[in-house]
Amino acid sequence: MSETTERPPGALQLLFNGIVSENPVFRLALSLCPAVAVTTTVANGFILGVAVLAVQVLSSLTVAIARGVIHPRVRIPVYTIIIAVWVSAIDMALAAFVPALYAQVGLYIKLIVAFAIIISRLEVFASRQPLVPSFWDAVGMGLGFMIALMVIGALREVLGAGSFFGIVLFKTKPLLFFALPAGGFFSIALLMAFFNALERKLTGGTAKPAAGGHHG
Amino acid sequence: MSELVQIDGAPRPKADPKVVAGIAMNLVLVCAVSAIVLGGVYVGTERYQREARLAGERAAVSGMLALGADAQVTEVRQYLDPAKREVRYLAKQYGDESAPTRTLVFGLDGSLREAEAAPAGAAEPTGLEELGRLFVAKQGGALAGFVLEGESRGYKNRIRFFVALDSSLAVLGVRVLEHEEDPGLGAEIATPVFRAQFTGRTPDEIAALGVTRDPMPEDWHAALAAYASSTGGEAPADWRSLLERERTKPIYAVTGATISSRALTRGVKGTVDHFRRRWALLAPRLEGEGASR
Amino acid sequence: MSENNPTFVLSPGPHLHTEESTSKIMWWVNGSLAPAVLWGVFVFGFNAALVVLASIAGAVLTEFASQKALGRRPTLTDGSAVCTGLLLALTVNPNLPAWQAFLGAMFAIGLGKMIFGGLGFNLFNPALLGRAFLMATFPLNMTSGWAMPRPWFGAPLDAVTTATPLAVLKEQGIEAAVQLVTSPAGLWNALALGFRPGSIGEVSLVLVALGGGILLARRIITLAIPLSVLAGVALSTLHTGVPLLHLMSGGLWIGAFYMATDYVTSPSTTRAQIAFGLLIGLLTGIIRVYGGYPEGICYAILIANAMAPALDLWFRPRRAAIAGSPS
Structure with missing residues (x-):
């Protein structure tokens, strides 16, 4: 997808792309910090995932609409401002109108400003594509991020806390290690290795392994 | 000064003033639109946000002290005036904007400097350093307890919390109102089990309180969980018997979040300790008409 | 490979x-x-x-x-x-x-x-x-x-549980630690033969x-790493007054002789090995005296493991360096 001269991919393909073949966490290795910090439980992963999905879609739409007027030399600062505006606006609106929900998710919203995944989708996709494909790309990436966080959260919650979605499975904490930050790194690495191996098996060994580390 | 160069050493092309102006205009435009949007959202939500916060606070105060509908709560705002070396206390009935304010001013040495009753709607002092508020609750004419507002520097941002004390100044509970600790790690300090560790300790025990990284004993964890989920009425017997063993022990830090655990503990310690000293000064003065009405 | x-x-x-x-x-x-x-x-x-x-x-x-x-x-x-x-x-x-x-x-x-x-x-x-x-x-x-x-x-095993000398040293001070170590069998037996x-x-x-x-x-193995580990511990615990207790307790010796000397995870030149050992020793002492854990050798070696390739680079023999190279 170099420029708009190419026909943009369809909605289904963009969704598949974001969730599976270019999964932000397991394939692009983006936004690993929150993926480690927040994924001690499935519920945490889910809430952060929803928040990212919302900010991603809104920011991508804004950039897709405004891409004609953004000067290319200052596009990155402008993207940052757009993301920050959406995050702050959502933060304030939730705090005002749904304080009970805000008490649960307020922490997650503020984290999102610095997520690499959002700005990278703006730069790679929304700034070069029309509104509709940008929307589907944002939805796919947001869902992919959410699902990845929930998978990591599931592994860590079951092993580290002995529960799943808050439902107690074991009375004791089976492997406390996985609830700790170090366990988060290992969980992501193990899952990434697993998905690479799976893909290699399915595609007959031609797939490239996930690209390494991008902070944020 | 040498010429500006690109990162690969090639000389940097002279900036075209037109291009620079274009970029500047572009950024100014984006910032202006953003500012308008944010300002609009703020103006539109600020009132509701404050109301929601106040409602949450009121619920917290009466919930922590288990107050009935007939309880009277006096809100005391505290301000430090560093220039005059004095502390101003503004007391008025909580949640009633039209209630008259009673002002008490103490020097840092503890001497009473000023006591006056101001009419309702008097201007709040400006340019003073705001200390946490405190709430004094009375029920049926008797002192029902206190709620102290405190603040501490957490891992990322300030942690704002309430500490409830009974009339003998022992801790009734701690509630975290605002914090930005990491979900799943530092945010665990806001969980009922962690907060319940403070409950039941006397001011002397709070003053000596430390934080340990040792794992929490299983039986104590179970007792705290039982205490935290018990609603009203008698506290579980397990909890009461284990409290005798644990009350002189340190707070067990959240695994992997020692900094946040220390921050809240330090905050609670400081808040309770300050209050203990101030209350000795305030108590006789607040007994007057201003507070009991 | x-x-x-x-x-x-x-x-x-x-x-x-x-x-x-x-x-x-x-x-x-x-x-x-x-x-x-x-x-x-x-x-x-x-x-x-x-x-x-x-x-x-x-x-x-x-x-x-x-x-x-x-x-x-x-x-x-x-x-x-x-x-x-x-x-x-x-x-x-x-x-x-x-x-x-x-x-x-x-x-x-x-x-x-x-x-x-x-x-x-x-x-x-x-x-x-x-x-x-x-x-x-x-x-x-x-x-x-x-x-x-x-x-x-x-004698039949009764379930007496206790803390290790280092843990006691950390939490209760020097006297309690010495007391624990010397009470059952005397200091020498305790430290040398293992009655602790x-x-x-x-x-x-x-x-x-x-x-x-x-x-x-x-x-x-050579003595370079073990000796410098012990020297590092001695240096960093000297000010506590009980460097001997530190030197003769804990898994220090297993760490120094068996773990720090692992070929794969330690530097290969003697000078780098000495720096590696000193680093381990100093970190061990610092963790034991100031850190949250009573014993520090495990984390000290792991941290030094991460440094091993860099140490090899910094302390590589002079003749290997090309004249005028920026190293």
């Missing part, structure tokens, strides 16, 4: 023992550990034996399973998996449930070694990674319920030193 031929790769630089085969070295290491292991089992009793066996079994089975799964040639006979299992067992609480030791050994081999490509490619000492994993996962079992040792078949609470392999300095002596005599 050819995947089907996981030979023991030595880093460049002067080495004393290239003529020794990997498996021969490993079995010598294992053999030299035998006295300390047997003594630990003897003084701590049945559960210690279970822990040792479970740890070795966990290491060997994990290595075998992962090599099978990856279609590599099994290399169990080279003794390195047994060595990791043994070393891990020596650093844990003798009262640790055996299944936890098994799990720790699985982690050590699986995520500490095989995932990097097997023997020779691991960045960190696998046994210590296993121990760090156990510390994080089962903090209660790893740090409490220490038993005062007594010879097997001797501790992990399975750390109780008898004499036997660990004997094993280290065998390795030195066989020229499997």
Whole structure:
């Protein structure tokens, strides 16, 4: 997808792309910090995932609409401002109108400003594509991020806390290690290795392994 | 000064003033639109946000002290005036904007400097350093307890919390109102089990309180969980018997979040300790008409 | 690196023992550990034996399973998996449930070694990674319920549990620690023969030193790393007034002689080795005196492992440097 001269991919393909073949966490290795910090439980992963999905879609739409007027030399600062505006606006609106929900998710919203995944989708996709494909790309990436966080959260919650979605499975904490930050790194690495191996098996060994580390 | 160069050493092309102006205009435009949007959202939500916060606070105060509908709560705002070396206390009935304010001013040495009753709607002092508020609750004419507002520097941002004390100044509970600790790690300090560790300790025990990284004993964890989920009425017997063993022990830090655990503990310690000293000064003065009405 | 031929790769630089085969070295290491292991089992009793066996079994089975799964040639006979299992067992609480030791050994081999490509490619000492994993996962079992040792078949074992000398030193001060160490059998017996609470392999300095002596005599290790580790600990604990207690307690000697000297994860030139050892010693002292844990050798070695390639680079022999190069 170099420029708009190419026909943009369809909605289904963009969704598949974001969730599976270019999964932000397991394939692009983006936004690993929150993926480690927040994924001690499935519920945490889910809430952060929803928040990212919302900010991603809104920011991508804004950039897709405004891409004609953004000067290319200052596009990155402008993207940052757009993301920050959406995050702050959502933060304030939730705090005002749904304080009970805000008490649960307020922490997650503020984290999102610095997520690499959002700005990278703006730069790679929304700034070069029309509104509709940008929307589907944002939805796919947001869902992919959410699902990845929930998978990591599931592994860590079951092993580290002995529960799943808050439902107690074991009375004791089976492997406390996985609830700790170090366990988060290992969980992501193990899952990434697993998905690479799976893909290699399915595609007959031609797939490239996930690209390494991008902070944020 | 040498010429500006690109990162690969090639000389940097002279900036075209037109291009620079274009970029500047572009950024100014984006910032202006953003500012308008944010300002609009703020103006539109600020009132509701404050109301929601106040409602949450009121619920917290009466919930922590288990107050009935007939309880009277006096809100005391505290301000430090560093220039005059004095502390101003503004007391008025909580949640009633039209209630008259009673002002008490103490020097840092503890001497009473000023006591006056101001009419309702008097201007709040400006340019003073705001200390946490405190709430004094009375029920049926008797002192029902206190709620102290405190603040501490957490891992990322300030942690704002309430500490409830009974009339003998022992801790009734701690509630975290605002914090930005990491979900799943530092945010665990806001969980009922962690907060319940403070409950039941006397001011002397709070003053000596430390934080340990040792794992929490299983039986104590179970007792705290039982205490935290018990609603009203008698506290579980397990909890009461284990409290005798644990009350002189340190707070067990959240695994992997020692900094946040220390921050809240330090905050609670400081808040309770300050209050203990101030209350000795305030108590006789607040007994007057201003507070009991 | 050819995947089907996981030979023991030595880093460049002067080495004393290239003529020794990997498996021969490993079995010598294992053999030299035998006295300390047997003594630990003897003084701590049945559960210690279970822990040792479970740890070795966990290491060997994990290595075998992962090599099978990856279609590599099994290399169990080279003794390195047994060595990791043994070393891990020596650093844990003798009262640790055996299944936890098994799990720790699985982690050590699986995520500490095989995932990097097997023997020779691991960045960190696998046994210590296993121990760090156990510390994080089962903090209660790893740090409490220490038993005062007594010879097997001797007086009946009563369930006296106590803290290790270092933990007592950290929490209750010098006098309490000395009291604990000297009360049952006298200071010398306690420190040298192992009549004090501790992990399975750390109780008898004499036997660990004997094993280290065998390795030195066989020229499997040199003195550079162990001596500089001990010197580093002495330096960083001098101001506490009890450097001897620090030097003669804990898993320090196992760490200094058996873990810090691991070829794969330590630098290869003598000067770099001395810096490596001093770094470990200093970090150990700092963690013990100022840190949250009573014992610091495990984390000190792991941190230094990460520094090993850099140390090799910084302290490489002069003649290897090209004149005028920016290094």
